[in-house]
Amino acid sequence: xxxxxxxxxxxxxxxxxxxxGIDLDIADGELIVIVGPSGCGKSTLLRMVAGxxxxxxxxxxxxxxxxxxLEPMDRDIAMVFQNYALYPHMSVFDNMAYGLKIAGTPKxxxxxxxGEAATLLQLEPYLKRRPRELSGGQRQRVAMGxxxxxxxxxxxxxxxxxxxxxxxxxxxxxxxKQLQRRLGVTSLYVTHDQVEAMTLADRMIVMNAxxxxxxxAPLEVYTNPQTEFVASFIGSPPMNFLPAKMAGDAxxxxxxxxxxxxxxxxxxxxVQGTVLxxxxxxxxxxxxxxxxxxxxxxxxxDAAAPPPREGETVSLEWDAGDRxxxxxxxxxx
Amino acid sequence: MEKRVTxxxxxxxxxxxxxxxxxxxxxxxxxxxQAVYQSLFIPDPFGLSMKWVGLGNFEYLLGNSYYRASFxxxxxxxxxxTVVSMGVALYLAVLADRLIKGSGVYRTLLIWPYAVAxxxxxxxxxxxxxTRVGVVTWYLGVLGYxxxxxxxxxxxxxLVVVASAWGRISYNFLFFxxxxxxxxxxxxxxxxxxxxxxxxxxxxxxxxxxxxxxxFLLVVxxxxxxxxxxxxIHTITGGGPQQSTTILVYKVFSDGFVAQDLGSSAxxxxxxxxxxxxxxxxxxxxxERRVHY
Numbered sequence: 128x129x130x131x132x133x134x135x136x137x138x139x140x141x142x143x144x145x146x147x148g149i150d151l152d153i154a155d156g157e158l159i160v161i162v163g164p165s166g167c168g169k170s171t172l173l174r175m176v177a178g179x180x181x182x183x184x185x186x187x188x189x190x191x192x193x194x195x196x197l198e199p200m201d202r203d204i205a206m207v208f209q210n211y212a213l214y215p216h217m218s219v220f221d222n223m224a225y226g227l228k229i230a231g232t233p234k235x236x237x238x239x240x241x242g243e244a245a246t247l248l249q250l251e252p253y254l255k256r257r258p259r260e261l262s263g264g265q266r267q268r269v270a271m272g273x274x275x276x277x278x279x280x281x282x283x284x285x286x287x288x289x290x291x292x293x294x295x296x297x298x299x300x301x302x303x304k305q306l307q308r309r310l311g312v313t314s315l316y317v318t319h320d321q322v323e324a325m326t327l328a329d330r331m332i333v334m335n336a337x338x339x340x341x342x343x344a345p346l347e348v349y350t351n352p353q354t355e356f357v358a359s360f361i362g363s364p365p366m367n368f369l370p371a372k373m374a375g376d377a378x379x380x381x382x383x384x385x386x387x388x389x390x391x392x393x394x395x396x397x398v399q400g401t402v403l404x405x406x407x408x409x410x411x412x413x414x415x416x417x418x419x420x421x422x423x424x425x426x427x428x429d430a431a432a433p434p435p436r437e438g439e440t441v442s443l444e445w446d447a448g449d450r451x452x453x454x455x456x457x458x459x460x
Numbered sequence: 461m462e463k464r465v466t467x468x469x470x471x472x473x474x475x476x477x478x479x480x481x482x483x484x485x486x487x488x489x490x491x492x493x494q495a496v497y498q499s500l501f502i503p504d505p506f507g508l509s510m511k512w513v514g515l516g517n518f519e520y521l522l523g524n525s526y527y528r529a530s531f532x533x534x535x536x537x538x539x540x541x542t543v544v545s546m547g548v549a550l551y552l553a554v555l556a557d558r559l560i561k562g563s564g565v566y567r568t569l570l571i572w573p574y575a576v577a578x579x580x581x582x583x584x585x586x587x588x589x590x591t592r593v594g595v596v597t598w599y600l601g602v603l604g605y606x607x608x609x610x611x612x613x614x615x616x617x618x619l620v621v622v623a624s625a626w627g628r629i630s631y632n633f634l635f636f637x638x639x640x641x642x643x644x645x646x647x648x649x650x651x652x653x654x655x656x657x658x659x660x661x662x663x664x665x666x667x668x669x670x671x672x673x674x675x676f677l678l679v680v681x682x683x684x685x686x687x688x689x690x691x692x693i694h695t696i697t698g699g700g701p702q703q704s705t706t707i708l709v710y711k712v713f714s715d716g717f718v719a720q721d722l723g724s725s726a727x728x729x730x731x732x733x734x735x736x737x738x739x740x741x742x743x744x745x746x747x748e749r750r751v752h753y
Binding site: 177178179205206209210216229 | 647649653656
């Protein structure tokens with residue numbers, strides 16, 4: 128168990144700086160999700176904490192100690208990789224026991240700890256198999272088991288679910304969450320999937336082009352996004368963006384008005400638009416509407432409400448309190 | 461899915477494989493058959509008459525101490541060539557694998573020796589180690605070592621091994637490097653996080669994952685050392701001194717074309733043929749299902 132602190136972390140590859148100073152304090156036992164689009168630097172940040180990439184500037188602390196110069200093996204961490212990175216020539220048991228064997232743990236203790244992890248992850252029937260004889264979900268569990276048996280103070284997850292199919296992903300997401308709660312190990316979890324981030328995180332850090340745009344609890348980030356990027360990245364379907372001049376009471380300097388699809392209602396009066404098409408998703412219906420200035424607005428309405436016909440002209444309205452304004456640089460105002 | 465083309469008649473497919481069959485027949489079956497046939501006779505040195513001896517040539521060879529010594533020489537030679545060329549190649553490949561900048565140049569330079577013909581390589585090494593004008597010989601002399609592979613059998617063996625292994629390092633290097641780069645980076649990183657330092661990682665992760673490649677190279681290099689080093693030996697030592705570098709292939713040549721004992725030479729070719737056959741079977745049996753993990 129340990130805290131993790133990132134202080135002004137920067138990373139350059141050659142002359143190109145890809146991470147421009149990240150500050151983050153992670154409490155003991157907290158699950159932090161780093162979320163962002165591909166190429167935003169989230170994996171690089173995680174690999175710097177792991178010691179697989181050198182830190183260009185700033186300081187990484189684990190348990191209050193500076194670890195910048197330590198090798199990965201000396202940082203007391205375990206990592207789960209996107210492709211699982213299992214040792215293909217070893218059995219499931221040996222895969223999980225590898226780290227303990229190197230550390231010189233007595234045989235009896237190795238067997239006990241691997242057994243415990245196998246029970247926890249329902250891997251007992253497969254201990255003698257090779258990784259290639261397992262399904263994707265089972266491999267994923269072995270990778271988790273390998274991390275658990277070493278009892279590290281920090282878990283690092285690098286997009287561990289992105290190679291699984293949608294159904295399994297939802298199931299494993301829940302298992303990871305429960306496992307992390309149960310073991311209470313400080314965890315850093317990288318993903319590009321905002322649903323994963325929302326469901327798993329105690330706090331999430333939304334990254335955009337090497338910067339942390341916002342750090343906060345999932346719902347706080349959702350309801351109160353600090354930048355236009357965060358507003359568009361978190362939430363599906365994404366937030367609607369309209370020209371700020373459409374609102375008479377826009378604050379000074381505002382360029383964009385943001386409004387979530389669930390806050391827009393089809394009403395008797397208000398902004399006029401043409402229904403482009405509707406998507407019935409079962410529990411809810413998404414209505415896509417074109418405004419006269421070609422801005423696209425999505426409305427999320429209950430499936431019980433009668434959907435408008437395609438091509439129909441409708442009026443839209445929303446509560447003033449649900450609006451969020453951004454300036455020309457995309458910052459909140 | 462395997463794609464198969466089905467022909468209706470027999471003539472078109474026969475016509476299509478005919479060139480390959482002709483080549484194999486003319487350049488393999490005919491000479492091999494001739495060798496087997498000739499191994500049963502003793503011809504006179506001028507090729508005017510042949511005397512039937514049955515398996516006499518083989519009996520003579522197996523009882524001949526020079527021939528048995530040549531077996532030992534071949535074993536020593538091919539073991540050394542294989543170990544040296546594969547060992548050095550693996551070492552260089554591990555270094556190149558860790559290299560990020562300039563790896564292209566490094567690789568290109570390392571591949572060059574492969575383009576040098578064995579006989580030319582032999583001449584190059586012979587010049588360097590020439591007992592009178594060789595550069596290396598001169599420096600060894602400065603250091604107080606009197607190099608003379610013309611008289612010293614062990615030095616001669618060392619020289620042909622180095623010359624044969626040298627050209628082979630490039631080939632092995634390419635295979636090892638490709639195999640190293642095929643190991644997922646994350647597997648090695650996972651081992652690093654699990655606490656394995658460089659040597660432990662190499663021993664427990666990298667080496668086992670290289671094993672299919674290593675085995676393939678082992679067979680290929682043994683075959684090379686057995687059969688394709690003739691040029692090197694012929695240019696550097698001519699099998700000497702005192703037959704200390706006469707490997708089986710070289711003995712076929714020297715007994716047949718220098719000593720004019722064509723019957724014995726043919727019998728030796730047949731024995732070599734059997735060895736090649738055995739090596740090929742090993743190669744097919746193990747390499748075709750080369751996944752070891």
